[in-house]
Amino acid sequence: MTQITITALGQRGEGIAEIAGQRLYVPFTLPGEKVEIAMEGERGTLLSVLAPSPDRIEPVCGYFGVCGGCSLQHLAPAPYAAFKRGLVVTALSHAGIDVPVGQLVEARGIGRRRATLHTRAAGAGYMRPRSHDLLDIEACPILVPALQQSAPGIARALHAAVGDSDIGFTATATGLDVSVRNERKLKPQKLVPLAQNLKLARLSLNGELVLQSQPPSVRMGKALVELPSGSFLQTTEAAEAALAGLVLAGLKGARSVADLFCGVGPFALRIAESARVLAADSDRPAIAALQHAVKHTQGLKPITTLSRDLFRDPLAPAELAPFDAVVFDPPRAGAEAQARELVRSKVKTIVGVSCEPRTFARDAAILLAGGYRLESVTPLDQFAYSIHVELVGVFKR
Known part of the structure; x- marks a missing residue:
């Protein structure tokens, strides 16, 4: 364990300190903070904040720090901007x-309408920081209300049927568009009852349509656009x-x-x-x-x-x-x-x-x-x- 003082915030949102002329990068820290870390090469893992910055605020999510999805929840609005x-x-x-x-x-706005969750035996969620280890979550507060709690639950239900997967979610005006990708060879038809049970607008498996109860659609100006599976949409x-x-x-x-x-x-x-x-x-x-x-x-x-x-x-x-x-x-x-x-x-x-x-x-x-x-x-x-x-x-x- 080492005690250091953070001197700057890097472009990757990590605190920066100098030890013996070398830069050290410590996630979840802020300039001016005195912190205790575990060192590994040029990186540090935050163990405790001994003297917090006045710019430090309470994160909005209880998973912050152990989830790799967010890096700046601890930074106050003005310095964040x-x-x-x-x-x-x-x-x-x-x-x-x-x-x-x-x-x-x-x-x-009201949150992200698109997200990708991962499913493994450990559950459903995002990867831990700088890791391929999955963090099981119950909810994600930065998503739109339609996804905050439902996405992890749907991901777990799909994992039970298809195994380890990466699952993309898009919340649309006509329901949830869900796209599953994994390496198993599965017949999409077997997932039809599950898609119906989950009341999804559309479910796709490895790019192949499983079921579409109604076209996932979003309004753009005067138009209502039916989204192709996997198409780009602003977050x-x-x-x-x-x-x-x-x-x-x-x-x-x-x-x-x-x-x-x-x-x-x-x-x-x-x-x-x-x-x-x-x-x-x-x-x-x-x-x-x-x-x-x-x-x-x-x-x-x-x-x-x-x-x-x-x-x-x-x-x-x-x-x-x-x-x-x-x-x-x-x-x-x-x-x-x-x-x-x-x-x-x-x-x-x-x-x-x-x-x-x-x-x-x-x-x-x-x-x-x-x-x-x-x-x-x-x-x-x-x-x-x-x-x-x-x-x-x-x-x-």
């Missing part, structure tokens, strides 16, 4: 971009609405917009209330879901869809010519190839949405070098108590 905003500021600074970053927008409903609001504000006045990496259309469907839209993504089921939603929604301007791998085959300047604005919301890898084509185009406005500040900063540097200016950057918090942050940047020629 500063930490998340700082992730964006630091990423932009490292890319040589000096631009004002807005205050963090709180977008957690919280509040974040989707906040992101869409920032996107629409950035696009103000645009009459024709290309929505790239559009998914099932959370932006495209809202943009189409006032502008023509091209919506492109490589996810064919997502594009099909968007097409279906467009067909059954009144009051939208035309939405043209395009199934295309924008990493390998980005829209070229000639294809971008009809649009006075572009939105891109890529996965964590970013939109580097598309950014390089955008600087060769005459598109006046670009709105970038990202869940990874470092790749956003890389792509932003490409756009800035190509003649755009970055007018605003707004960070959003939908990943409660984690080290992840969402952001929206608005670029103008």
Whole structure:
């Protein structure tokens, strides 16, 4: 056992101390705290807090510290917001971009509507910190009410039928969408009575439909979108609405917009209330879901869809010519190839949405070098108590 004083908070949410000129990383600690730890190489395990920081608060969950799902429940709201905003500021600074970053927008809403739980003989829950050992939980307070207690119970029931699994949950307007993945060869039909018993909207096993009592659906603007199994969805409903609001504000006045990496259309469907839209993504089921939603929604301007791998085959300047604005919301890898084509185009406005500040900063540097200016950057918090942050940047020629 060793007593140390934490001097900083690292980008992974861990307290940092120095011993004999070497950095030591200690999860669940805060700057200024005197703590007792067990050392293992460059990492420390917190044993007790001898002198707490004034920024330390009581965690909202009794599993905090032994569960690997959250890392920042002990940090008070103001320094927590500063930490998340700082992730964006630091990423932009490292890319040589000096631009004002807005205050963090709180977008957690009533909780996460998506989660993945693991099931093992030990129960159902999340993995312990830096471990593959499962922590059995009864409830998770950062999820939406429909999942907080029901998800662990459903996971246990499924484990009894299918064994060790990773189980994805999505809470939708029409019920729970549950997707089971494991390595066993099982006949999906055997799970039909269980899915009925659990009153699930849909159950899938290793990508194969077991039962769909009704299509899992979410509202996006005027549209009701039927979600494909395993499709991407913003983690919280509040974040989707906040992101869409920032996107629409950035696009103000645009009459024709290309929505790239559009998914099932959370932006495209809202943009189409006032502008023509091209919506492109490589996810064919997502594009099909968007097409279906467009067909059954009144009051939208035309939405043209395009199934295309924008990493390998980005829209070229000639294809971008009809649009006075572009939105891109890529996965964590970013939109580097598309950014390089955008600087060769005459598109006046670009709105970038990202869940990874470092790749956003890389792509932003490409756009800035190509003649755009970055007018605003707004960070959003939908990943409660984690080290992840969402952001929206608005670029103008």
